[in-house]
Amino acid sequence: MSAKSKLIIKCNSLLIKKFGVPKRQKPLPDPLDLLIATILSQNTNDNNSFKAYQNLKQRFSNWKELLVVKRTKIEQLIRVAGLAEQKSKTIKNLLKELVEKDDIALSFLNNMNNELALNELTRFNGIGIKTASCVLLFAMNRNICPVDTHVHRTVNRIGIVSEKTADKTFNSLNENFPDGTAHSFHTNLIRLGREICKPKNPKCHECPFKKICQFDDKNFEISGVSNSSSFMLLDNV
Ligand code: SF4
Numbered sequence: 001m002s003a004k005s006k007l008i009i010k011c012n013s014l015l016i017k018k019f020g021v022p023k024r025q026k027p028l029p030d031p032l033d034l035l036i037a038t039i040l041s042q043n044t045n046d047n048n049s050f051k052a053y054q055n056l057k058q059r060f061s062n063w064k065e066l067l068v069v070k071r072t073k074i075e076q077l078i079r080v081a082g083l084a085e086q087k088s089k090t091i092k093n094l095l096k097e098l099v100e101k102d103d104i105a106l107s108f109l110n111n112m113n114n115e116l117a118l119n120e121l122t123r124f125n126g127i128g129i130k131t132a133s134c135v136l137l138f139a140m141n142r143n144i145c146p147v148d149t150h151v152h153r154t155v156n157r158i159g160i161v162s163e164k165t166a167d168k169t170f171n172s173l174n175e176n177f178p179d180g181t182a183h184s185f186h187t188n189l190i191r192l193g194r195e196i197c198k199p200k201n202p203k204c205h206e207c208p209f210k211k212i213c214q215f216d217d218k219n220f221e222i223s224g225v226s227n228s229s230s231f232m233l234l235d236n237v
Contacts (some may be wrong), residue, residue, distance in 0.1 A: 008178050010212075022183065029135075037049065071089065079168050090126030134234055138235070144177065150194060159213065200217050
């Protein structure tokens with residue numbers, strides 16, 4: 001096992017000690033539900049994207065119905081999540097292509113390895129590597145760790161990887177990711193990034209990594225109590 005894999009396992013244990021094992025949905029969410037929720041979550045917070053997702057679910061009884069309404073209607077329903085024009089175009093285009101493929105369930109992904117499945121999903125306009133990897137982790141139970149802004153910042157500060165961009169972090173982090181750890185590691189790291197390892201003034205005195213973290217600008221000043229923000233959209237689709 002590589003030194004990086006060993007470090008991920010150690011960090012995963014420290015995160016579980018701090019936050020516990022994150023709950024997973026049972027049964028796993030439908031892959032298309034998850035994909036649409038993830039598109040809605042781009043560049044906004046989980047609460048707003050969840051509202052937009054619920055607006056769509058309450059208005060339509062199945063996703064194909066979105067193809068027969070005007071895009072501006074979808075835009076109106078998802079406005080709370082921001083970038084409504086762009087996201088409504090992405091969703092309409094995705095649904096149109098899936099219907100043309102006659103595979104609204106995304107079952108073409110089932111027999112593909114992670115790399116191929118990511119390639120297939122990122123062929124759709126507006127779907128990047130983060131969105132695609134969320135579908136694989138949350139809806140298909142693949143052992144893959146999506147990298148958002150929190151995961152990128154924290155794994156680089158801790159010293160698990162040393163990369164400048166989220167996409168490079170994703171590739172480096174996911175080389176031989178230790179079995180069975182991705183959901184817990186990913187979900188707890190997002191919590192760490194939201195509550196403790198914030199972009200400015202991280203609360204290093206509360207952090208489970210304070211003894212091993214490589215970040216040069218650790219902050220041990222004690223100022224205020226951390227707010228808990230554990231609602232995770234993709235575990236509630
Ligand atoms: S010790 Fe500080 S900088 Fe390092 S991961 Fe924890 S909060 Fe972030």
